[in-house]
Amino acid sequence: MTLSAASPPACPPRLVFTDLDGSLLDHHSYDWGPARPWLGRLKAEGVPVIPVTSKTRSEILPLRRELGLEDAPFIAENGALAGLPLAWSHARLDRGPGPDGLAIRTLGVDIGLIRQRLAVWRERLGLGFTTMSEMTLEALVAFTGLAEPQARLARLREGSEPLIWEDSDERLAAFREGLEGDGLRLVRGGRFWHVTGDCHKGSAVAWLIERFAALRGSRPRTLALGDGPNDIAMLEAVDQAVVIRGCHDLAITPDQASLYRSDATGPAGWAEGMDYWRGEPAADGARSGRASRRSSLHRHAG
Numbered sequence: 212m213t214l215s216a217a218s219p220p221a222c223p224p225r226l227v228f229t230d231l232d233g234s235l236l237d238h239h240s241y242d243w244g245p246a247r248p249w250l251g252r253l254k255a256e257g258v259p260v261i262p263v264t265s266k267t268r269s270e271i272l273p274l275r276r277e278l279g280l281e282d283a284p285f286i287a288e289n290g291a292l293a294g295l296p297l298a299w300s301h302a303r304l305d306r307g308p309g310p311d312g313l314a315i316r317t318l319g320v321d322i323g324l325i326r327q328r329l330a331v332w333r334e335r336l337g338l339g340f341t342t343m344s345e346m347t348l349e350a351l352v353a354f355t356g357l358a359e360p361q362a363r364l365a366r367l368r369e370g371s372e373p374l375i376w377e378d379s380d381e382r383l384a385a386f387r388e389g390l391e392g393d394g395l396r397l398v399r400g401g402r403f404w405h406v407t408g409d410c411h412k413g414s415a416v417a418w419l420i421e422r423f424a425a426l427r428g429s430r431p432r433t434l435a436l437g438d439g440p441n442d443i444a445m446l447e448a449v450d451q452a453v454v455i456r457g458c459h460d461l462a463i464t465p466d467q468a469s470l471y472r473s474d475a476t477g478p479a480g481w482a483e484g485m486d487y488w489r490g491e492p493a494a495d496g497a498r499s500g501r502a503s504r505r506s507s508l509h510r511h512a513g
């Protein structure tokens with residue numbers, strides 16, 4: 212797609228933001244088959260599908276090739292950095308693209324500072340946690356279910372550090388408070404807790420929407436899909452949202468009036484959410500009962 216279209220489109224341009232693990236990708240198998248038809252349709256419509264994930268830049272690059280999302284930007288490491296294809300980068304504001312054709316914008320803080328402060332708080336409060344960088348490759352493979360090459364890519368962090376918490380809730384609160392004093396944040400993902408700079412998926416999505424509006428000259432209509440607590444800020448930063456049923460018992464309750472909750476998990480829930488917001492009603496009216504109910508409730512709510 213090009214962002215410098217000469218004539219304004221009849222309807223506003225659309226952007227789709229999506230979490231990966233447990234959303235577009237199955238939590239266990241990392242399969243995305245059920246979402247394939249929708250990805251094809253959105254590509255044909257020129258609607259960018261923008262991964263917003265806790266994954267690293269190194270993990271996303273092969274994935275976006277496989278998913279056919281190379282024309283779209285991405286947000287890595289829970290909002291810590293943005294990867295911008297040429298059509299999304301700004302000649303004056305961004306450094307020139309690297310060999311992969313992407314301009315990388317750091318929206319958080321450097322990983323070196325995060326690791327330094329984690330060491331300080333562990334020492335000072337005597338905390339029990341294991342960071343991803345401290346895990347052996349074998350332990351990381353066992354804990355995440357990733358294949359070894361992918362696990363290696365997951366360890367190439369630039370702006371956030373995942374960790375496994377092995378201590379009490381009280382100490383977690385003290386840890387969080389200490390990090391906040393350093394200008395750092397602690398957010399919960401599907402498998403790990405993540406320590407990042409003062410940025411999150413929501414701030415990164417808002418930044419990208421502003422970037423789009425500045426380049427294109429019109430505000431996009433935005434949709435986001437996610438399954439975890441670290442997706443809440445993203446789900447609140449868009450016009451319409453889908454909470455995908457998670458493989459966890461955590462309550463995901465974004466402050467979002469235009470919200471659909473899927474019955475299915477992972478990529479099937481992703482497709483269900485797209486059906487709800489963008490699907491044509493089937494000729495025989497055979498949407499799922501829940502979607503129809505929600506749909507009519509939504510319509511009545513105006």
Ligand SMILES: [Mg+2]
Nearest residue numbers: 230232233439
């Ligand atoms: Mg997730």
